Amino acid sequence: MIPCYTVQRNLACIQRIVGGVRWTSSCRPAPLLTASPVRALIDDKISIRGHFLPPRCPVTVCAQMQSDDGDLWEAFAHFNTNLDGTVNLTRDPSVGGSYLGCEPMGLLWGLQPAPGAEKKKVETPYVMLMSLLKGHVSPSERPSTELAAVTAERWYMAPGVRRIDIRQNGVVGTLFLPPGPGPFPAMLDLWGMGGGLVEYRSALFASRGYASFSLAYIGHKDLPGPQHRINVGDPYFKSAFQLLQDHPQVYRDRVGIIGLSFGVYLTLRLANHSDIKPSCLICINGPAGSNIKLADADGRTEQMENDQKYWTYDDQGTVSFRAVSLPANLSPESKVELDHLTCPLMYIVGEDDLSASSIENANLIEETLSAAVKSQLFTRLSYPGAGHLIEPPYTPNSRASLWSVKPQKLVTLWGGHLALHAAAQEDSWKKILEFMETNLRH
């Protein structure tokens, strides 16, 4: 390997030759890495290209992002430049790295996150640093091999979207309103047992023109304690829906509900109330019943031990919750009756869901609606190889992550195979937005 010589400017240039290829020289600027658009929403595509490289040479493109907690996420892909010295992620296949094949957004969904990392502050963007490295290397070799870089911002919130903390009538949540006068169609946004307030999907909905309300129901300091239990009941969810409906900038006749995981049960339960009339329901990988009881009218709750007997462990001690929501294991009286459903219901299944029995619950819901002669309301999207956490696209998926630290440290399995899960997120998000448009705007 020929060492690199620094050069005095009034001498003829000396090239730095690596592996028989002239990569950089004092006669030529560094190659150029571009990303377009450099500022965009999370669900927008980005086009990443390298220019002015030697032809037919190995390069690595890597992406780095820092989560709100300061954890570093990375993805990388190996390419060979083509004859005109360019690499174009929209056109060229990756031959190694975090993903394979031609995947324009692969560096984004292929990011490997630190456990438990998710975007908590939606008012700031993810800053993505993309680098072009020489050769087929791993990102750890970035310092010595970096040729060019570009920074892109990825946002959950479009300019003009308003974020409003809601602590009203005992309801705890965050409301996102699009810019403009409204009234807007709206969505109530429910997540799973991980708890807290998950805002990013709502922020994106608002960026796409829908008022959206992220609701907390477990694991939040402003809710009645203790935090590891659900201490709210049906009245709480009804209040939340009505609060959203009654908002002066919400179009009350066009309010839908979306739920992921345990949020599916809450969605179905809420829609079952005769005085709650959503315009549409979207259910992602969740149960139609539950062994966990919500708080009763007096705010009393039961312990949550019952489910643990259905937990299964692999040889590394990673837990799968899948069997908990098998219809056979669900308490019969909790199974939501759907005979009175009047609005369209979309159920999204990740066929490799290791956290919930999504296929079985989708079947159950479909059968129930069929029996009530309401099949026309049901739409199923089923994705082979997709896991439990089907979320907005171009964001990383974890096959497993840290679930709890107390009373014991537990890592849980979500499932999902990288490229298939990414494809599921991209397709389902598009279909979710179309479904919302059909049912909330017409």
Add this chain to the structure above:
Amino acid sequence: MDMKQHCVKLSLTIHALHQCEDGHSWEAFAHYNADATGTVNVSQDPSLGGTYSGVEPMGLLSNLRPVPGSKTGLRWRKMNVQTPMGVTISVYQGHQTEGFLDQVLLASVVVERWYMAPGVRRVPITEGGLTATLFLPSGPGPFPGLLDLWGWGGKLVEYRAALLASHGIASMALDYLTPQMTKETGRMVDIDYFETAYRVLEQHPQILGSRIAMLGLSFGVGVTLRMAVYSKGLKLSCAVCISGSHVQPIDGPLEQMLTYLNKNAYKMRSDENNQVIWRDLMLPIPTDPSLKVDMGRLQCPLLLVVGEDDQNWPSSESAMDMKEMMERAGNSHLLTVLSYKNAGHLIEPPFTPFTRASTTKTDTNPPTKVMTLWGGELVAHSRAQEDAWRKTLVFLRENLYGGMKHGASFSNL
């Protein structure tokens, strides 16, 4: 931009509103009819009237103008490049022409337009007595460099340099008319000021000293050409000259350019609207070689951008004269001229408001305000800006990044 509504055959007005840094409001609006699905697509549908008509994808930005009741003679410029230009785009029912704030608003969105990409670094430069700002692209470099010169009025105008850095060129916006040095001494800077600026770029660890360009607008063109041809202290890879001239006394200090202009100030005239036309100061193009840069000695590629309705400088006449000089000398292969019919003097990066005339301060003592006519017709000028900017970027990339056949590197092994 799409807009969906319940009703069919709906007449709509789309309105853009922007508040600039000094508090003035700018607006544009256009009348559309929604199609059968209740959709308007500004990129494809024709405007039936308003601030513009026809199919204009960027019309709501390019046609922004001061709202009724504003001061006259305003010129839009963004001085703080670290924040975006925010524009609120709204939809109103019917074909409205005024009183937008009192109308019933159907929907609106906010868009942000940036001069600076994320990761671009803004570095104030004061070394060597310079008043300048350097913009560095993301990444390790080395990057090609560029010296960015504006025209009359001076000040540190950063937006074009920020934009160029966002395209991979380390660019230095240089104040050479009102720098600290001139404020203190009352004297105009000289050639060595620009040579210092060039050296700062050349010696920067992240800038490739052998790939430095110069871009000048208006008065800045004269300086650029003077430096490109005569300065021993710098070697340019290429130059871009917008709306300017090679006419200037070439012997003696740069300050003589000002003396020359002042001497000819009597040629200034006003049109029927009392708008001042300065273009005649340099006409006719002199035949005396000591009064114009010897273009035959230029050794680097040159892109000349000319608005044929330029009322401020005789750019067309100068371009023609420069071309003739270069043809006679045999170096005209270096020259590319972009000439735009009905475009005016201020050919700037695209999709920003057009100014046909605006208030400028004269350098008399005390200074007075006059309405200077820049020229140009809105649509033609906007198109010229779009086309010229795109071609400028291609020209700069070819000369600063390209220039070496990649195939050659393999044959050397």
